[in-house]
Structures are given as C-alpha cells and as structure tokens.
C-alpha cells in the first residue's frame with residue numbers, strides 16, 4: 001500500500017462519518033475534502049517538474065474506488081477534480097500561465113471544477129453556445145452553466161466555450177478561470193435524488209482574465225485524449241466503490257443470518273453469490289480499460305483512435321448500468337433491512353447515488369455516439385493484444 | 386477526369402459538414418475549425434470510402450486524417466488511390 005492509498009483510506013474514514021449527513025442536507029462534504037487537501041491528495045497528478053509527486057491515473061482510480069465505498073459524493077468531487085487536473089497536466093503545452101497554475105495546484109492544493117454543460121446544448125459537451133471574446137491580451141466570457149458541481153467551493157473552474165464569437169459550436173477551447181476573477185449568479189439549486197453532496201448548482205458565470213488562461217490545445221483533442229477516457233475511468237472506479245460497499249453490506253447481512261441459523265446457508269447467499277459475480281465483471285471491465293488507457297498514453301494516435309474511444313465509451317455505459325443492478329441485488333439480499341434508512345444495512349443512498357451514473361452525460365447520448373464509431377471500425381484486435 | 390483533390394473538395398461542398406464554404410478554404414485549412422465535428426468525421430469517412438471505393442484501415446481512423454483537404458488526400462493516396470486522376 002502506498003502512502004497515498006493509506007492517506008486516502010484515512011480521508012475515506014472521515015468521509016464515511018459524515019456521508020449520511022452530507023446526503024441528507026445536500027451539503028458540501030467539507031470535512032472529507034479538507035482531509036484530502038491536508039493529505040495533499042488534490043495535487044497528486046502534478047508532475048515533479050511542477051512541484052507535485054507525479055502520480056498516475058492508476059493511483060487516482062484506486063483512490064476513487066476507495067472513496068466511493070465511503071461517500072459517493074466525496075468520491076465524485078475528487079474524481080471530477082482529478083479529471084480537470086489531468087487535462088491541465090497533459091495539455092498545458094508548456095504555456096507559462098498554465099504551468100504556474102499547476103505549481104499552485106501542487107503547493108496550494110487547489111480544488112478544480114468543470115463547466116461544460118450549458119443551457120441550450122444540454123449534455124452535448126462537444127458543442128458550446130458561449131464564446132471567448134479577446135481584446136488587448138485579455139478575455140471575457142459569460143456562460144449559462146446549468147450544472148457546476150461544488151462551483152461555490154472550487155478555487156478554479158475549467159470552462160468550455162467557442163474559440164471566438166465567429167467559431168462554429170464544435171470549435172471549442174477550455175479556459176481556466178480562477179474563482180477570484182469570476183462572478184456567479186445562481187441559476188438553479190441542487191435538490192436531487194442522489195449525489196446530493198456534489199452541490200451541483202447552476203450558475204450564470206461571468207469571467208475575465210489574461211489570454212494565457214485559454215488552454216493552447218483545442219478542446220476536441222483534450223476531450224478525446226484525456227477528458228473522456230479519464231472521466232469514464234474515474235467515474236467507473238467510484239461507481240465500482242458504491243457497488244462494492246453494497247455487496248459488503250449484503251455479505252454482512254448474510255453472515256449475520258448464517259450465525260443465527262447455524263448449519264443452514266441463508267437463502268440470501270444465492271443472490272450474494274450472483275452479485276459477487278457481477279461485481280467481479282464490473283471490476284474486470286474497469287481494470288482492463290485502465291490498462292488500455294495506460295498502454296495508449298504517450299501516443300496521440302493511440303489515444304485518438306476509434307477503437308480506443310469505443311472502449312472508453314463502453315466502459316462508462318456498462319459500469320453505470322452494473323452499479324444499479326448490483327445495488328439492486330444487494331437490496332434483494334438485505335430485504336427490508338436494506339430498504340430502511342435507519343439500519344446498518346441501509347442501501348437507499350447507494351441506490352440513489354447509483355442512478356446518477358446513467359444520466360451523468362446521458363447513456364443514450366454516449367451510445368448514439370458509439371453507434372457511429374462502431375460503423376466505422378473494422379479490425380478486431382487479438383485476445384491478449 | 387478530376388483530381389483526387391478536386392473530388393474531395395466537391396464531396397465536402399455538397400454536404401452540410403462544414404459551416405464555412407470549402408471554396409474559401411486553403412488545402413491545409415483546419416476543417417475542424419470550419420465546423421467539422423467528430424460525428425461528421427465518421428460519415429465523411431464512409432462517403433470517401435464509397436466515392437473512392439477504398440477502405441480506411443483502423444490505423445487511419447483518427448481525427449488528424451480528416452483535419453484538412455491535404456491530410457485527406459494524403460490518406461487516400463496512402464491506401465492506393467492514384468493522386469493525379471481517377
């Protein structure tokens with residue numbers, strides 16, 4: 001176990017203590033996020049050259065999986081932060097402003113949020129309505145951001161926008177906006193079924209700053225090579241965490257039953273065996289996609305190849321479906337004890353959190369995108385290639 | 386007889402993939418900046434396969450292949466399309 005994993009476990013203990021309250025009150029998991037910040041886990045991806053420890057995606061995936069078992073909202077915030085961090089780390093293109101910001105990410109353990117969704121385009125993150133306006137080395141930007149998770153608590157926000165007011169909707173850039181240069185006007189609140197602690201309020205966001213804050217690489221490349229694969233990996237990891245904890249609760253329930261009726265296997269054990277198998281499949285899918293991503297890293301061609309995009313899309317679709325299925329199986333095992341909100345076997349929060357997975361970039365949208373890609377590919381790689 | 390380049394340009398002109406008129410764009414102009422989306426790239430590829438009776442191998446199925454008239458012509462040439470005329 002690395003020091004990072006040990007630190008993440010400790011932060012996970014803090015997250016677990018507050019998870020029910022965070023969920024009930026739909027409040028920011030401040031205690032858990034402070035623990036992650038204090039343990040310097042926010043700047044984990046920052047390379048050594050920029051003053052960070054230079055951890056890799058596998059470390060982040062492992063931490064998301066751990067946190068997901070304790071408090072899914074905390075895990076989701078951590079995951080979304082690291083998606084933004086990986087975009088900066090991999091695509092700063094040597095630009096001075098971006099590198100300085102990365103240094104701050106490591107030294108100050110900044111928390112980063114994302115504003116891709118926008119009124120008018122919904123979940124179509126590859127289209128923007130708003131545009132960057134440049135003048136005399138400065139930029140201005142205004143976005144009707146329908147959902148910015150923990151927007152009020154973030155230090156920086158990566159905002160997508162059209163490159164210029166004349167650019168087509170798909171010609172986008174990412175602008176790194178500091179909280180202090182931005183004005184937030186509340187658009188809508190976040191009273192949802194699950195993932196309540198992410199505080200994903202809507203804002204009318206207005207920002208200004210230096211032109212250097214615009215990332216030099218087109219968003220299309222950042223999206224395909226980094227944002228999309230890392231999102232699907234870290235999300236799947238925390239969804240696996242939710243499923244893992246649900247199965248753990250089911251197992252504890254079955255074990256308690258077995259103790260009471262010594263000699264007989266409790267009926268729930270059958271469903272538990274079934275859920276354990278599903279969990280194994282879900283884990284295998286994640287680990288294999290993670291290995292695929294690690295193998296593609298370093299090659300722009302491999303990262304922008306269609307079979308790679310298909311694999312990463314498919315990971316998201318299957319994990320988001322399996323988490324709901326597995327929590328449902330665990331609920332079947334625990335019965336009313338799982339259905340109750342006041343029992344040690346309660347699975348209500350797990351189920352509600354799990355249902356966000358298919359909507360967080362709608363599965364039908366991802367499937368429609370994949371449907372186009374599968375028409376184009378032809379060679380199937382070998383079994384162990 | 387028209388050149389591969391002219392036929393690629395003609396194809397790009399007839400469809401709604403771009404938001405800028407292809408005639409105003411240079412051979413090396415970025416088609417993504419001109420409005421080509423990732424989704425449209427796939428249909429563009431299928432149309433090119435149909436028009437030139439070729440198949441793009443997986444190794445060419447990436448964003449860069451379709452980023453300009455030049456790169457498309459280069460890709461077609463690399464899979465056996467005669468550059469001068471068809």
Ligand SMILES: Cc1cc2nc3c(=O)[nH]c(=O)nc-3n(C[C@H](O)[C@H](O)[C@H](O)COP(=O)(O)OP(=O)(O)OC[C@H]3O[C@@H](n4cnc5c(N)ncnc54)[C@H](O)[C@@H]3O)c2cc1C
Nearest residue numbers: 114115116117122123147148149195359360361362364365
């Ligand atoms: C917990 C959570 C946190 C989030 N945090 C953030 C954040 O920090 N920043 C951010 O920018 N966004 C965030 N989002 C938003 C998310 O990324 C999506 O943009 C959002 O979930 C999509 O919202 P929608 O369902 O209203 O829109 P859409 O995806 O547009 O879906 C609307 C409807 O369109 C239908 N549809 C399906 N396929 C298609 C298609 N191909 N074309 C058109 N319509 C289709 C769907 O069935 C659906 O009913 C978050 C979402 C969740 C759940």
